[in-house]
Amino acid sequence: MGFYDLPKQEREELVSRIKEDIHKDLSNSKTQKINQYFSDEDTYIRKAAYLSIGRLYFENKELQAVVIECLENLFDSENFKIRQTVINSAGEIGKQDFEMVQRFFDKGLFDHHHSPRNAVIGSIKKMGEVNPKPVLEWARKFLHHEDKEIRREICHGIELRGRTHPEDILPLLQELQHDKTTRVRKTLVHVLGQIAYKKGCIETVVANLKTWENKELVADALEEIIDVHHRYRNFSVLTQEEARSYIEENYE
Incomplete structure (x- = not known):
């Protein structure tokens, strides 16, 4: 039993x-x-x-x-x-x-x-x-470890702190912005979405993404953030449309 x-x-x-x-x-x-x-x-x-x-x-x-x-x-x-x-x-x-x-x-x-x-x-x-x-x-x-799975696991592991204090993990995530491994990149985009839908977090994340060099990855991350606000609509502070409008108004 x-x-x-x-x-x-x-x-x-x-x-x-x-x-x-x-x-x-x-x-x-x-x-x-x-x-x-x-x-x-x-x-x-x-x-x-x-x-x-x-x-x-x-x-x-x-x-x-x-x-x-x-x-x-x-x-x-x-x-x-x-x-x-x-x-x-x-x-x-x-x-x-x-x-x-x-x-x-x-x-x-x-x-x-x-x-x-x-x-x-x-x-x-x-x-x-x-x-x-x-x-x-x-x-x-371990952010730049030669094993891509190690990099991915570390990226995933630091996610939870970012849901309440995104400023603590964004500098670490930024170090992964040029990683060429698809699985690491997907995890990075996923984590950015996960730390952006709680109260006060989208502002911190979007402001930080404005300083990133990899604009292609940033574009994917912004789309993920908008999508997360729909998938987690019962837990998000903003609606999906409010999140979309915020990004359009504040990301240049």
Whole structure:
């Protein structure tokens, strides 16, 4: 039976039991239960496990070194689900203490399986949203990496911070404006659209795009911004026509 097949009270009891089991493992320098939860087929069990790791890390300072050592050992697992959950656990810690877990992202970004790499993207999003300075400084190092997938993943990963503070990520996005790889270019245009439909964001994005040299890419981005205001019309501050008019009046 899957996690969400259980009644609410049983789900809450299971989450508490997972956290308690993980706490016991960490306190006794064991990984039996942690391995079990980190490798579970149910993504929500794995999520409960990595959320528990994050909470235990900050609730028990005496266990912080043990947590990091445990994650390092598990990161060598051949099971991609375990490596994925290690990265997600590191992402929870990195919301406040990125320096302690940076090594997991340095390595996970190059994992041979897509699931751990996707966990890196998701973690960059959630860490960058609340702990932007060290996370964005780290991300900048990979903007011109020789591997196009690394560049694309970094571009995608910094998106969430841009939805509330586009000024923080626009300088990084601008560094990608001349990237010749189609997948990177499409992701860049997508991210520009995603950070432009929240309150106060289209003004910042459009003003910044006026300074970009690649006018062909900018034209695509402006079209994407207009289109996003239709696709996300239930969440956008402006209507599509208002967004179109704003761009026509303010982008020269």
